[in-house]
Amino acid sequence: MESKLTVVDGPETDETRLSRAGGLAVPVWFDELNSGLSIRPHFAISGNLRDLYPLDGSTKVAFLSFEQILWRIARAQKYGALFFYDLDGGLRLHSECDDRAVSAIAKRGLELGQRAATPAAFAELHRSITTLDAFPVVFVIDYTSHLFETRPHGMSEVLVEADRAARQMMIAAGRAEQAAVPFSPTLWLVDKPGDLPEWFVVGNDALREVSVELPNLEDRYAFAKTLIAKFADGARLDDTQSVTFLEQFALESDGMTLVGMNLVARLAENEGLTCSEISEAIRTHRLGTRRNPWRSPVMRSRMLRAEEILTNRIKGQDKAIEKTLEILLRSVVGLSGSQTSSRHNRPRGVLFFAGPTGVGKTELAKAITELLFGDDAACQRFDMSEFMEEDSINRLIGAPPGHTGHERGGELVNAMHKRPFSVVLFDEVEKAHPRILDTFLQIIDEGRLTDSRGSTAYFSEALVIFTSNIGMIGKDHSQNLGMNIMPSDQYVEIERKIVEAVRGYFRYELERPELMNRIGRNIVTFDFIRGGTASLIFSAIMGRVLETVRAEHGVDIEIAPDALRDLRRLCISDWFEGGRGIANRIESHFINPLSRELFNRQPEHRMIVRSVLEVEGKTQLDCG
Structure with a gap:
């Protein structure tokens, strides 16, 4: 989950950055975690989790990964470690945490990289991490939606125990005669808000649902500043041109992640695109091709x-x-x-x-x-x-x-x-x-x-x-x-x-x-089909029918003038149904009887339609 792309900010400490309310607008999810981490045992977090996020420093804005932001929040609130667990990597410690955390889990018989093969084993691992004696920690369960999904009861066994423990801790924390016990909260990262069972989420005071939104316009504008140098002429733009480029990049990247914006800039760098071609770079990134038939x-x-x-x-x-x-x-x-x-x-x-x-x-x-x-x-x-x-x-x-x-x-x-x-x-x-x-x-x-x-x-x-x-x-x-x-x-x-x-x-x-x-x-x-137009449509459809017969059977159909006149009269007598009605009547009055004649006669090269006659609602062709 760690991202390699960061923009280093000034010397300001995590604590002062996290406590300051000014500068670039802080994302809502950031505030929710910052204020609730120490008072809720569980968070269900979904949304834009694999992106970069702004952290306003004293000299410039740093763009950090979710893991980096989370550790800064945790460290500012005196948490001793940030642990992660996922199916692939097992138990993992955030890279900036010290060795005290490794020693603490060793006392519980755990080691980094350890995996839980069953829900019961995972429940034991979860209990061990969230009840460490040395210091409180933050435990992040990544890809929660896919843990034990092939098991009959999935995560239920784990969640029941986690919910029971959380409620007991909250009751203990609410007793005035006892000292408050610091929580070691669990952050369940899910694909979608509904991935956790309803019984665990709805009406649960121990859990808060948090949605990580896509970057807003201000975030995209600030991030675009860090990317302008990747464009061929980025270093040569004057102030006015730079502002124009930044506004255009921020506006046209609506709905895009900051990681996606970085990919656009990398594409522009690889292709040698200029700032004026930002729309083309975004289009290519979204569609996956530089081909543009509209400019062909x-x-x-x-x-x-x-x-x-x-x-x-x-x-x-x-x-x-x-x-x-x-x-x-x-x-x-x-x-x-x-x-x-x-x-x-x-x-x-x-x-x-x-x-x-x-x-x-x-x-x-x-x-x-x-x-x-x-x-x-x-x-x-x-x-x-x-x-x-x-x-x-x-x-x-x-x-x-x-x-x-x-x-x-x-x-x-x-x-x-x-x-x-x-x-x-x-x-x-x-x-x-x-x-x-x-x-x-x-x-x-x-x-x-x-x-x-x-x-x-x-x-x-x-x-x-x-x-x-x-x-x-x-x-x-x-x-x-x-x-x-x-x-x-x-x-x-x-x-x-x-x-x-x-x-x-x-x-x-x-x-x-x-x-x-x-x-x-x-x-x-659109207008109604009128007399002259109906005749043109009739001729066009008849031409396609005769060409189909020639292609399928190798037979040229010749229609006598009088027969064609009678057939035209039958097919275009009512214009109200439009061209579709003409086509339907050609099918009834010509294609159906012609099919019978072709099947019965099996002509080799040529057939003449001498007359068309409607008898008792059924059309007959006199062919030779």
Whole structure:
């Protein structure tokens, strides 16, 4: 647990440093241990335990490990030694303690490095350490969550005895006629607050739960001062430039440990990065790669033809594509969210596609993925109709500890680890349980998401797209079959109604205006499929079907003009269901009967469809 990275401070003593309240803000956990160590027998400590922490000296701030800080607290309160125990190293003494502690445990028949093979043996070791006669000590049990975890009762045997002894000591200490006996407190370091049994934690006056938080902005700023020299031009910056760099480093490293910040600086040192490239260094550290498709000349070249590429794939949505391209250009040049202070952490862009069903919202998201990354597989789609129940959020962020599937983590976090450069599509977002909206808010606002295992994924290089049918149904069901928008409406009217409905849904129905505020003006409204567009969609789908037959069977299908006209009429008679409805009718009126003909006739090279006739709801093809 000892860290090799420290910044040496001035000559001030531990006692004066620990007692001083001024200077850099002292972490809450530091105060909790400093004030409670001598009055509580047990502490359950979780959180950011493997980091560095600031200790304000007279001349500069020292950054010390948890073990170093703990020894300074213990020594200032006259504890004689700081012992540690973990599965790997067994019993260990802090490096700054003297040999008196070794002699003291030898009298109890113990030695450094000793391990306990069973809970009973560990309980005996714990009792021996915490009842030393020579002086009180602090005993730290590291990786407590994993001690004897394969045993039927785990740590219960140890904790029962430790709890009984602690309560007896507290009762003795509360008797006025007896001299106070100094505690030798035990610090149980756990992965998560719930890792110790509830009976041992809840309502136990002998135990205090302590959470070690991540470094705050002031800590990160102070630590960045110690790292500036690792950047190629760090020594050449003037005062103004240094302050700018320190502020940027501190702000963009939000959610990062100080150890992580040091790794960023080491990466910059190895790569010869300058202070102006701090954002690139942090991005590389978080994602694990210097590759950045957003800066690729190939992506920028494709963006020059973006309108052509998207309109060839998505028919009849020129207005939606035009607005989408405006937002995409901001994403590609890195200006999305540039009006905010947290732009480097937020996703590359956020789009909210709204409009009638089956008109190309999901297809446009896939087309954008292919445009940006050259591969539809980079579109990570989550169908929100599968997340309607409250506990379905466990699929996104992982099952809680102790539940089935916890070790697999969350689907969304795992997907982002696999493809940090991607399009994340949340399809039909209005169907998601409201609790999941908190997840969306965190993604849009902070650009990161942590699953139940503590694994964090970053969305800073992803494009987030929501699709929705909000606004289709109106509140007045007595007119237009309850429809809010109709195919007869002009696009301007459809856009106005849809945008109002979306904003009203989040602000008034869900009472979550903050999510709508994050989406901002990035609502892209889709139009109904209209006559000419329906015909284009029909031709495009038919072309794909005939190409599939040619590829699978080596057969060219020729459709007579009259047969094609009748088939077109059957498939595009109703535009209301959009392109999906046209595709479904092509399946019913052409693909199904064609499959029967191919199976029965088994043509070798060519087949002609002479006519298409619908009889009693069933379509028949006259082929030859």
